[in-house]
Amino acid sequence: DGGITQSPKYLFRKEGQNVTLSCEQNLNHDAMYWYRQDPGQGLRLIYYSQIVNDFQKGDIAEGYSVSREKKESFPLTVTSAQKNPTAFYLCACGGTYSNQPQHFGDGTRLSIL
């Protein structure tokens, strides 16, 4: 079945540690996105990529990094510079036009130990 998969479902980070969230899709979509969701805040865009080997910062990119070496994969690293990383992280993929909806993974919940 085609879809978008995030792993792990739950992740714990120690102080000063970098952690990487995985996002893989087999829908053959060009664009991929990472969002952070906090209670009452809706979805805020961290990074997005519309083509392999290219990505752009979103509204809250500080403390995060990404790579897009393959069309199917868009991992997000939460670095130690991100001082408040506890949140629900959603990865999405989709087309690049205004009429195309996004397809979302099931999310990763990141907490601080």
Next chain:
Amino acid sequence: AQKITQTQPGMFVQEKEAVTLDCTYDTSDPSYGLFWYKQPSSGEMIFLIYQGSYDQQNATEGRYSLNFQKARKSANLVISASQLGDSAMYFCAMRERTGGSYIPTFGRGTSLIVHP
């Protein structure tokens, strides 16, 4: 300024009744898309309905319809005959051209609770 505004943090509705979730948007781009997504407590985001800025008719998908009032920049979601399974967060989103790309922007969401 907020691009997407959802003014109702929480809504309650009786099972089998209709409910309207409000969404207003702000854009100067003539070409844009409006979307509604549902997020159950499990966390996944489910696409519900789409409305294009040039569409003359309101979009409908089963029990979901979008009340599109372009002059008011309003795109309210109407759920008819509410079911217990409709209890969830609902997000309004817009795709407008930003630096050559159609980047989605989301509202803060409305929590809907359906009472039996």
